[in-house]
Amino acid sequence: MRTKAAVLRGLGQDWDVVDIEVDAPKTGEIIVEWKAAGLCHSDEHMVTGDMVPPVESWGALGIEDLWPMIGGHEGAGVVVEVGPNVGSVAVGDHVAASFVPSCGRCRYCSTGRQNLCDAGGGTFLTGMITDGTSRHRIIEPDGAELNMLAKLGTFAHHTCVAESQVVKVEPDLPLEAVALVSCGVATGFGSATERAGVRAGDTAVIVGVGGIGINAVQGAAIAGAKRVIAIDPLEFKREKAMEMGATHTYASMEEAFPQVQEMTWGQMADQVIMSPGVLYGEMMELGTKLAGKGGTIVVTGIAPMTQTESSINLFELAMWNKEIKGTIFGSLNPRADIPRLLGMYREGQLKLDELITKTYPLDEINEGYRAMRDGENIRGVILHG
Numbered sequence: 001m002r003t004k005a006a007v008l009r010g011l012g013q014d015w016d017v018v019d020i021e022v023d024a025p026k027t028g029e030i031i032v033e034w035k036a037a038g039l040c041h042s043d044e045h046m047v048t049g050d051m052v053p054p055v056e057s058w059g060a061l062g063i064e065d066l067w068p069m070i071g072g073h074e075g076a077g078v079v080v081e082v083g084p085n086v087g088s089v090a091v092g093d094h095v096a097a098s099f100v101p102s103c104g105r106c107r108y109c110s111t112g113r114q115n116l117c118d119a120g121g122g123t124f125l126t127g128m129i130t131d132g133t134s135r136h137r138i139i140e141p142d143g144a145e146l147n148m149l150a151k152l153g154t155f156a157h158h159t160c161v162a163e164s165q166v167v168k169v170e171p172d173l174p175l176e177a178v179a180l181v182s183c184g185v186a187t188g189f190g191s192a193t194e195r196a197g198v199r200a201g202d203t204a205v206i207v208g209v210g211g212i213g214i215n216a217v218q219g220a221a222i223a224g225a226k227r228v229i230a231i232d233p234l235e236f237k238r239e240k241a242m243e244m245g246a247t248h249t250y251a252s253m254e255e256a257f258p259q260v261q262e263m264t265w266g267q268m269a270d271q272v273i274m275s276p277g278v279l280y281g282e283m284m285e286l287g288t289k290l291a292g293k294g295g296t297i298v299v300t301g302i303a304p305m306t307q308t309e310s311s312i313n314l315f316e317l318a319m320w321n322k323e324i325k326g327t328i329f330g331s332l333n334p335r336a337d338i339p340r341l342l343g344m345y346r347e348g349q350l351k352l353d354e355l356i357t358k359t360y361p362l363d364e365i366n367e368g369y370r371a372m373r374d375g376e377n378i379r380g381v382i383l384h385g
Contacts, residue, residue, distance in 0.1 A: 001031065002139065005070045005156030006365045007146065011049045015071060015365045020146060023135040025083030025160050029128065032095060032161055036179040037154035038074035039368045039380040040211060041277055042302065046071065046149060050278060050304045053124060064126045069147040070136060073099040075154025076178035086163045094175065095166035096182040098334040099150040101129060103164050115329035119164060123150055128162060135160040155365065157384050167338045176381050177352040181341045184379060185352065188215025188275065189341065190330015191300045193223050196271040200224030205260065205269040205290050207253060208276030209237040211379045212300055214244055216273045218351060221245025227263065231256050234375040244351060253286040260290060268292030279303040285311035288322065297324045355379045
């Protein structure tokens with residue numbers, strides 16, 4: 001199959017829209033025609049190198065070469081071909097991408113932690129997670145085999161993916177809304193409701209109100225938090241947070257700290273969710289101080305992969321009985337929670353359409369990411385023609 005894809009050829013480069021070839025699916029694989037793809041910050045982290053393993057570690061990790069790479073891991077589309085032994089989807093089914101596969105058999109899947117599925121360990125490796133061989137290449141004269149971010153490549157009109165990497169959804173749901181739930185919405189919502197455990201009457205602070213943080217705001221509000229405090233330097237994002245359920249907004253943690261102290265009578269927040277565009281270690285000092293006794297701090301945002309130091313008062317962590325947690329996919333289970341969140345959207349309980357600031361054709365992907373970097377979009381979405 002001949003199709004088009006946005007390809008990243010190396011660090012710091014623009015996305016290059018090229019013609020590619022996609023081979024027929026093998027055992028346990030399908031071909032998806034992607035209809036919508038979210039412009040998530042994680043793909044930008046590949047451009048900047050924040051999420052790229054150091055080159056000297058590639059051999060130990062089994063990485064032959066990251067580049068060139070088809071981008072995109074947040075998406076929704078239609079199954080157009082299935083390989084042998086595929087049972088959960090059929091041609092014509094509408095599906096959400098799942099950037100963490102769920103094999104259903106490993107230790108983590110079998111104990112209800114699909115977001116930690118062992119099959120997700122091949123994110124940076126060359127080839128398919130099924131057998132390690134490639135199905136995608138740039139059409140001559142280049143002819144290079146293509147890696148795919150999270151083995152999905154939703155920045156292509158079509159890709160071959162493992163059956164374990166898609167979740168069947170109802171066909172009447174708008175695919176641009178389905179795309180958002182496949183990553184940003186679930187990650188943010190679960191960060192608040194599952195990993196942080198926001199309950200009715202709590203005070204929750206969300207640091208960074210982009211495509212992830214805005215949904216942590218929604219999640220905290222839906223969970224019944226008494227105060228939902230959103231922190232972001234951009235006024236546009238603070239205004240959007242108020243529309244999504246925030247009760248208070250501030251431009252920085254420094255500005256928010258005395259206000260949280262006053263409104264809680266010194267008890268501070270029950271939960272703090274760290275979801276800035278890039279999370280740096282020094283940001284954790286105030287992030288942890290915003291949480292009170294017994295408070296939970298959830299680290300959702302991506303930090304540079306090589307960063308190993310963080311500013312945390314360990315005495316306060318112990319003596320105030322605080323806890324710091326990481327999360328991927330909001331600690332949710334893709335196969336159960338993507339349909340659950342879409343059901344909430346259908347019933348008007350979860351806002352998805354309002355998250356989409358602007359849509360773009362694939363050829364305008366670099367403009368979409370410029371808008372994200374400049375803070376103009378909560379979420380830009382590529383609509384494949």
